[in-house]
Amino acid sequence: MVVGANVHDSRLVGLTIKNNSDLFSMFNICTDSYHLCLDKGYDYPRVHEEVYSYGFESHIRSRGEEKIEKQEGLHPARRWVVERTFAWLKGFRGIRTRYCHYLSTFIAFVKLACAIIVFRKIYAKQ
Template sequence: MSYNVTSGKILRAVHPTTEETMIIHEISDDFWCKVEPLLAPFKRTKSGGSPPRDFRSILNGIFYVLKTGCQWHFLPPCYGSKSAVHEHFQRWAHAGVFAEIFRLYAQEYHALKGIQWEWQAMDGTLLQAPVRGQPVCLAEEGLGRNPTDRGRSGSKLHLHVEQQGVPLAIELVGANVHDSRLVSPTLALDVLPRPAPTTEHPQHLCLDKGYDYARVDTEVAEKAYVPHIRRIGEEKTTAGATTQPARRWVVERTIAWLKGFRAIRTRYTCLGVNFRALVDLACALILSGKLEAACS
């Protein structure tokens, strides 16, 4: 049997040696058709040696690791050699392939459904990062002492989403970096160019109490946003008063979508570029799933 899970299929198969039921994760045919041209430059051009592994099988193996959070060492043999899959993953990650897949799907979503820029939101989420072989928390790898986890190694993902929760940018930093310091760095990573707001079509940015600083107000205003920041100690609006609908929840939902991928929920990837690649792939799969749901 098969069914869609986050733009992928899960097939139940029988392992040929142990006769035990195992789960095989596969990307959808539509996803592969869009990604295949980006992987064409990495095909082997010289003859000799063992036959090259099919790139779709390798990408399925990467998807399996992303979805299950397993170590590369325990990758099922149906995806090929674990060392070959990991080697290709690192090559593609350092070449920016996964970032390009994210950008490609964001462009397709904008073309088919349209990015809703009127109401945007931002928030961050902390991740445990018990990476081995790392004696110190390296800021350049997106690691830092987690103040909410007794100073253990941790990371933070800071998200910028549009009105429907579609991810526009994700910044990776150490867990000790405050959310209020990440507004401009995250906006600079948007995968799509932001249209200029006008008087008729203003753009609102919704933030929680963690951004309640005068410098954030100034920073957001300089970016031509209408700020909506929940103030520390602010009382709830009295009954009968006119209020705006809650808008911040969409970013929390997108964070939940991302943490549905176990390799993101807890970070075991030492190199920041590799972890960013997994996050970019997860964002592309989220967008792919939304597009496939809209077309079904």
């Protein structure tokens, strides 16, 4: 979903799931439920209810959970994967600063950038 920067991510959970529901059916995974992992920014009762209403089993970190894990010596979350991907996308000037007026053009640029990133990763391994 593409919205303004002043909209909190937790407000877009339902729209994101609804708009990407065709992806879940495309993989045709034989399972009773889908799992959705979110960070503590989504720890609201309305988000839990919305995720459940779409048939997902939610794994949402609660606030203060990381402090308990540090005391127990468990492994930290690996959030760098998402941050790294955003950094790769910001390497493309047209995405870093949105110059195009139409949303469809901007989304096309994002998809093209993702394809280029994947191509570079595959080509670098050969």
